[in-house]
Amino acid sequence: MTTSPLDRAADSFAAELARHRTERGLSKKQLANLMGFDPSYVSHVEGRRHRPTEDFARRAEAVLEASGAIWQRFREYDELRHARNERHPREPGIPGQWMPPGTGLIVEREIATLTHTDDSYRCVIRRELYNAGVEPVTRYLVRVAVDRYPNDPGRSNRHHREHPLSFAELQLCAYREEAGEREAMHWRAKHDRDAFKEIWLLFENGERRFPLYPGRRATIEYAYTVGQDKWGPWFQRAVRVPTRHLAVRLDLPVALDPQVWGAETSLSAEEGPLRTAVTRSDEGDRAIFDWATDDPPLNARYRLQWRFRAQPEPEAEGGRVRPSDRMRGLGIVQRGADLLRRPARPLDLPREEPVAREIIDRLLAALARLDELHPFTKGVGIAAPQLDIDRAATVVRPPDRTAEPIVLLNPRVVDEAPHTDEQYEGCLSFFDHRGLVPRPLRLDVEHAQYDGSRIITSFEFGMARLVAHEIDHLEGRLYVDRMAPGVPLVPIEEYRESGNPWRY
Secondary structure, X not given: OOOOXXXXXXXXXXXXHHHHHHHOOOOHHHHHHHHOOOHHHHHHHHOOOOOOOHHHHHHXXXXXXXXXXXHHHXXXXXXXXXXXXXXXXXXXXXXXXXXXXXXXXXXXXXXXXXXXXXXXXXEEEEEEEEEOOOOOEOEEEEEEEOOOOOOOHHHHHHHHHHOOOOHHHHOOEEEEEEOOEEEEOOEEEEEEOOOEEEEEEEXXXXXXXXXXXXXXXXXXXXXXXXXXXXXXXXXXXXXXXXEOEEEEEEEEEHHHOEEEEEEEEEOOEEEEEOOOOOEXXXXXXXXXXXXXXXOOOOOOEEEEEEEEOOOOOOOOXXXXXXXXXXXXXXXXXXXXXXXXXXXXXXXXXXXOHHHHHHHHHHHHHHHHHHHOOOOOOOOEEEEHHHHXXXXXXXXXXXXXXXXXXXXXEEEEEEEEOOOEEEEEEXXXXXXXXXXXXXXXXXXXXXEEXXXXXXXXXXXXXXXXXXXXXXXXXXXXXXXXXXXXXXXXXXXXXXXXXXXXXXXX
């Protein structure tokens, strides 16, 4: 039997999908869960019983990181499909939303608002849903997670063990709207942990059931309250269901002088700054911060963070000042700031020689202040972005305190040893922890002189590690990006190598 070009294109897409899935070692069910699709649909596409959709192809490409191969096969299929439809128009489906059976639930629009009150935070989530599947939707899973000290997991875990989040204090309420009608939704707990709750919102209440049937739309809204003693300075949205539009709003008091920034991560990219800026508008005594994105990839996470410049940092346990608080007090930018995740701007030398010398003077002065707080027996470095200076300059002081600090302007690594070792590193921008980081044992670095000429300097062992750490800062990386997956940070209280040099 002769197959049509359209059938052959669909077969090619299915084969490409199956190849990348098996190369990743994923079952059809695992892939479906990562993509947010019904497992039977993945099976039907691979078995040629269902044709792919654009949404399906995009998400498969992102999840499987297929370097464009899956997307290319879909484009070939889609061009043939459109050519056929122009000759034989089909009945129109849902405008802009046509998907075959099995696609599942879609969030067409989510608006998440967090409001700071006198002693708590009030969170309101509003989602416009569309059922593109073949079964009625009778419940919807939501999550509530708190983290009082997001940069100090050990302290945060201890805090929430002593002060667990309870369902009673959440004051959770939920509603469903459809065709102008608003009804309360009952809910049922799925998981109950100290700092984490999973909750089923039910499409029913004491009076009746109101499932979301295939092809229908409805809006759900739920809200809860968390005290300031349990909510840290962050608000994260995770894309677990195919989503068309995501918007986040922070409503904070102007009197606290809030500063807000954000970061994002996905299956195919490490953490980096938000691709679009957070905007601010003041309304009376409230500062409103808005951010939004269209078609976020599945499993992406977007986190807004803030600090109140008019409010002292929370006191550490036992009245002790945390090492990170000391660093912050010296003017060192702390983890979470956008500047630490951006490549620094090169210096135009020799034209900007006065600028370069002024920056180096500030970095050297910061090193002198740091020596008053910590011995730094392994040596120490500081990069311009850590002082809120967006330029490619850093200084590194060897472990020998009598040695002159090394100045690096516009540095770049040109060669490195093939052999590496793992040692614990600290960072001035999150000094409460140490992390086990692999680094090359030798590093050759090309860097500029004040007169614009360039030289190459070779560094070995501990100095190679220090220099690599600082060059990472100038390229928008932190040492946590170099750590092996699953290796935890060690709280400073549990680290036993302070005061000892690295061993080679």
